[in-house]
Amino acid sequence: MQKCFAVCVILCIILSGCGVSSHFETESTLTLEELKNEFHNYDKIITEKEDKLKKLEYEFDEDLINTNFKEAKTFILELENQITECQAQLNNQTAQNQEKILPAIRDLINNHIIKEHGQTQIQAEILIKNIIDGITKQNTVDQNKCDQRIAKQNDEINILKLDIQKLNNKKTKITDLQRLNRNLQNEKSQLEENLNAIKLQLNSKDERILKLEQNLSLINDNLKLQNDQKDSLPESCLNLKGLQLIKIPRSTISLNVSCEMNGNGGIIIQRRSNNKYDFFRDWNNYRRGFGDLNDDFFLGLENLHLITYSQQHELIVYVYDEWTNEWTFAQYDNFLIGNEGNNYTLESLGTYSGTASDGMRKSLNRKFSTHDKNNKYCANFLSGAWWYDYECRSSNLNGKPGKIYWNDWYSYSYSYSNVIMTIRPKNLNTIKNN
Structure with a gap:
């Protein structure tokens, strides 16, 4: 331009x-x-x-x-x-x-x-x-x-x-x-937090392991002491009262038991008195036992099997009648419980005698049942655990309060509040007590 x-x-x-x-x-x-x-x-x-x-x-x-x-x-x-x-x-x-x-x-x-x-x-x-x-x-x-x-x-x-x-x-x-x-930094921070939490848990577990090791050491010491004393342990509650450590006859197994206070050699295997403990429990609880030996308890099916298979034992059931204010009893001279593989079947009762009715007879040859094993219907219907028959007409001494029955006594309209079951060797003269 x-x-x-x-x-x-x-x-x-x-x-x-x-x-x-x-x-x-x-x-x-x-x-x-x-x-x-x-x-x-x-x-x-x-x-x-x-x-x-x-x-x-x-x-x-x-x-x-x-x-x-x-x-x-x-x-x-x-x-x-x-x-x-x-x-x-x-x-x-x-x-x-x-x-x-x-x-x-x-x-x-x-x-x-x-x-x-x-x-x-x-x-x-x-x-x-x-x-x-x-x-x-x-x-x-x-x-x-x-x-x-x-x-x-x-x-x-x-x-x-x-x-x-x-x-x-x-x-x-x-x-x-x-x-x-x-994102990686956030993940790293999260991992560090998790690691710290795991370290705290490990420290806590280490402390618990240390305590368990200490307890185990004490148990081992007690076991060693018990093994050293086994030869001198009594084999029954004869002449003994209250809590005692006895040895199961012809075995190396020792067991804490509650002996009858009359000193006649009876071992209490079940007691109901104040409903402090719930007896409507599963199979594992009844297998190993539960409660307090000084209070209401069940000794455990495995212990009953070991004791009754060691030699012939009698079973005595005491029930307290609140109408008459009297204790009545039912006695059986050959009480025998099978092993767990046999579902702790009531294999023998022997001859009955006593002032209470023969409330165990319908349970003979029956498997023990809980609400989670074997005859679950009866266990749930009666809110307990027992050697139930198929008609749920057997006794129910492990039932909940209001359902503690002794068959054919007052029928199912009457529930007991005080029950004691004991066992003792048939021939106490063969038992070694120091």
């Missing part, structure tokens, strides 16, 4: 040298001075647009460094819009100046050539056409350069977009890695 202005200036100088006066005729639309000013203004506008474009380029470079990717994208978009706007303004300005200046040049040349030199209208038109063609050609060259420059800027913008996209991808990967790192 600067070259275009230069051509026009040269043209004006030539015209002035040919005798063009400093003022045109009154019919001229513009004076030469005004035409120069118009070109000058036009060139000034172009310069301002180019300066603005350079400034935008500089601001783009600076902002690209100092802004984040999101702002850079926004800036590139604004820059593209401004370039488009600048190009449109240039094209518009060029068209406006051509519409404004070229008619002025045409009128100026027409007036000068025709009036001053006497040239014909055709010759003037040819000259004007050559001048306009020159200006148009120069404008085309300048426009092509401007287009090339804009295309170059667009290429650079596209390259920047690709770079920004790559950087955005890297930024996304970094963000993902940071998130992963935070």
Whole structure:
């Protein structure tokens, strides 16, 4: 565009040298001075647009460094819009100046050539056409350069977009890695907390193991003492009262038992007096025994099997009749309990005698039952554990309060509150007691 202005200036100088006066005729639309000013203004506008474009380029470079990717994208978009706007303004300005200046040049040349030199209208038109063609050609060259420059800027913008996209991808990967790192840190913290908790548990377990080892040591000492004393342990409760440690005859097994207070050799195997302990229990409880030997308890089916299989034993059942305020009893001279593999079956009772009814007879050859094994129906129906028959008509001395029955005495309408079951060797003369 600067070259275009230069051509026009040269043209004006030539015209002035040919005798063009400093003022045109009154019919001229513009004076030469005004035409120069118009070109000058036009060139000034172009310069301002180019300066603005350079400034935008500089601001783009600076902002690209100092802004984040999101702002850079926004800036590139604004820059593209401004370039488009600048190009449109240039094209518009060029068209406006051509519409404004070229008619002025045409009128100026027409007036000068025709009036001053006497040239014909055709010759003037040819000259004007050559001048306009020159200006148009120069404008085309300048426009092509401007287009090339804009295309170059667009290429650079596209390259920047690709770079920004790559950087955005890297930024996304970094963000993902940071998130992963935070997750790993959280997991690490959780693992450390779990480890500390495990250490505390281990310390607690170590303390408990130490206590157990100490208790085990005491038990071993007691066992050693018991083994040393086994030969001197009594084999029954004959002449003994209360809590005693006895040895099961013809075995190395010792057992804490509660002896009858009359000293007649009876071992209490079950007692019901105050309902302190719940007797509606599962198989394992009845197998190993439960309660307090000084209070209500059941000695345990396994212990009953070992004792009754060591030699012949009698069973004596005492029930307290609250209507008569008297104790009655039922005695059997050959009480025998099988092993666990045989479900602790009541294998023998022997001969019955006593003042209470024969309440054990229906239980003969029956398996012991609890609410979780064997005859579960009767155990649940009678809320207890016993050698039940199939009709649930047997006794139920291990039932819950209100269901402690001794069969055929007062039928099932009467429940006892005090019961004692004892066993003792059949022939006490063969028992060694020290």
